Amino acid sequence: MTRGITMHQTGASEVLEYKDLPIADLREGEVRIKQHAVGVNRVDINQRNGMYPLPLPSTLGMEGAGEVIECHSSVTDFKVGDRVAYGMDNLITGGYSSQRTIPAEYLIPLPDYIDYQTAAAITMKGIAAYYMLHRTFMVNRDNKILVHAAAGGCANLIVQWARYGIGATVYGTASTQEKADFATEMGCEKCIIYTEESFAPKIKQLTEEIGVNVVYDGVGKSTILKSMDALMPLGLLVNYGEASGKPDNLDMHRIASKGCLFVTRPTFALYTAIRDELLNGAKRLFKLVKSGHIRPQIAAKFKLEEAGKAHDFMEARKNMGSIILTI
Numbered sequence: 200m201t202r203g204i205t206m207h208q209t210g211a212s213e214v215l216e217y218k219d220l221p222i223a224d225l226r227e228g229e230v231r232i233k234q235h236a237v238g239v240n241r242v243d244i245n246q247r248n249g250m251y252p253l254p255l256p257s258t259l260g261m262e263g264a265g266e267v268i269e270c271h272s273s274v275t276d277f278k279v280g281d282r283v284a285y286g287m288d289n290l291i292t293g294g295y296s297s298q299r300t301i302p303a304e305y306l307i308p309l310p311d312y313i314d315y316q317t318a319a320a321i322t323m324k325g326i327a328a329y330y331m332l333h334r335t336f337m338v339n340r341d342n343k344i345l346v347h348a349a350a351g352g353c354a355n356l357i358v359q360w361a362r363y364g365i366g367a368t369v370y371g372t373a374s375t376q377e378k379a380d381f382a383t384e385m386g387c388e389k390c391i392i393y394t395e396e397s398f399a400p401k402i403k404q405l406t407e408e409i410g411v412n413v414v415y416d417g418v419g420k421s422t423i424l425k426s427m428d429a430l431m432p433l434g435l436l437v438n439y440g441e442a443s444g445k446p447d448n449l450d451m452h453r454i455a456s457k458g459c460l461f462v463t464r465p466t467f468a469l470y471t472a473i474r475d476e477l478l479n480g481a482k483r484l485f486k487l488v489k490s491g492h493i494r495p496q497i498a499a500k501f502k503l504e505e506a507g508k509a510h511d512f513m514e515a516r517k518n519m520g521s522i523i524l525t526i
Contacts, residue, residue: 203296204506207256209249212507212514215295220258223300230277230303231269236319237294238262238286239501239509239522240352241417241442246292247510250445253292259506260294262286264309264318265526274303282309284481286323288467295506297526304474307481313488317495320521321488323467324353326480327439328360330470331415335463336435340366342412345402345429347372347422348442349382349390352521355496357415362386363492370405372398372422374516381519385496399428410434410458420444424453432458439465496520 203220225231243259245251264284267277277283283306293299309318332338338361346354346361349371361367363386371387373379379390389405391398402411410431416422417440424447426436438446454460471477487493498518501509503526513522 201296201298202503203258203299204260204503205256205258206247209247209252209255212247212510214247215259215507215510217504217506220296222298225269225271225300227271227273228302228304229271229300230267230274230306231298231300232263232265232283232306233268233298234263234265234294234296234526235315236264236526237503237524238319238323238352239506239513239524240323241440241513242288244510244514245441250441258293258295260292260296261288262319262323263294263299264315264322267306268298270303277303277306277308282311282315283307284309284313284315284318284322286326286467288323288471295503295524297503305477307478310485310489313485316497316500316523316525317488319523320352320497321356321484321493321495322481324521325356325360325484325493326471326477327353327465327467328356329480329483330476331357331437331439331465332360332365334470335437335465336413338365338367338413343368343370343406345370345372345398345411345414345426346382346387347414347416347418347426349373349385349387350378350519351417351442352498352518353439354415354417355382355385355520356493358382358385358387359493360487364487370402370411378519385494393422397425399425402429406431413437415439418442420446423449427454427457427460430458430460433460434458435461435463437463437465498522500525502526
């Protein structure tokens with residue numbers, strides 16, 4: 200047995216129970232890891248509240264770091280004692296536990312200079328930042344981008360990577376002055392407090408009425424239509440999250456009238472389906488951390504048994520950076 204978090208029904212954070220959980224037998228291609236830290240992500244909350252349905256009972260968690268303690272005989276890429284991290288979007292949950300089994304194909308070797316807590320805070324979110332900046336849209340130093348909720352866990356990595364890893368001009372939005380100051384420290388040229396002024400007209404003003412090349416929108420329903428007004432003609436709207444709810448159906452005529460815009464919804468599963476891309480994203484992420492171009496930000500740490508409190512903290516929009524569970 201191991202200790203972990205499970206839920207037998209969807210709902211508020213109170214549905215999360217800390218209890219003994221069975222340890223699954225290793226199947227072909229799998230390893231067992233002893234976890235040291237687990238990342239908390241918005242998708243966990245959306246699975247808990249039923250927006251993204253899971254079979255019940257379920258254990259949440261798709262980002263973490265630890266050490267290999269057992270390997271199936273078919274596994275050749277890892278051995279007992281290896282330091283590893285993982286991020287898996289919503290394909291395979293089970294991270295909110297002290298031990299877990301996981302297909303080796305999802306594991307990433309963890310360099311010595313990245314500690315377990317940092318890895319749990321940035322691996323999935325950082326690889327997502329990689330593919331959004333280098334594959335979904337190939338950002339270059341001449342581009343201007345807008346990142347919503349720029350103080351958030353994934354968003355602040357997009358900001359840092361775009362500004363210091365690429366050299367692009369980055370604008371952001373935030374709900375408070377404190378978050379705006381944080382986002383500016385992370386690399387935003389200007390962070391707009393959207394509770395005080397409309398962000399789209401401000402972006403047009405900042406860009407001499409041209410607009411930005413791409414908007415990275417992890418907020419969803421409350422921002423997605425306004426984001427179109429901040430784009431230049433033929434610009435790209437990247438919706439990668441739904442913190443404010445699922446966006447309404449988009450009007451194709453509106454997309455055309457706003458400048459023949461492009462809209463996409465990238466997913467971690469598809470962009471990392473080829474293992475070399477998963478490893479390449481992680482390698483580039485860790486390299487930027489080592490060089491200091493990305494400074495991982497852990498907003499709060501909770502014990503594994505306090506997963507409900509971690510969810511409440513995120514839902515209260517208190518975090519500036521990532522939230523992790525320690526084990």
